[in-house]
Amino acid sequence: RNKTWVCTVAICGSPNNVVYHDFPKDCLRRKIWERVCHRKGRIGKTTRICENHFEENNYERDIRNELLGLPLKRKLKSDAISSKNLVAREKPLPTPSEREQRYVKNIFCLFHFEGK
Secondary structure (H helix, E strand, O other): OOOOOOEOOOOOOOOOOOOEEEOOOOHHHHHHHHHHHOOOOOOOOOOEEEHHHOOHHHEOOOHHHHHHOOOOOOOEOOOOOOOOOOOOOOOOOOOOOHHHHHHHHHHHHHHHHHOO
């Protein structure tokens, strides 16, 4: 937990005592996370989304700490996408075709790696 993080989701005003999650490194999933945030402009490498935007089933079970009676770690599953407490859209986002997904992934990966 870090008291200096701010949630990227446009309407979020989360307190400092929540868990913040890094954006995925996978290009396509990162693009999806960016779309649900409803932020204009580029989202940086240190951008986070707080736990208030994820369902319980988005988290891996921390069986070790459960059995030991320790505090549970809030680790997202690799395919988790935020879906709670987001800005409502007037019409739903279209599901991208397979071709569009490949295009977005290729363009984003090129942009991401050339920018380093």
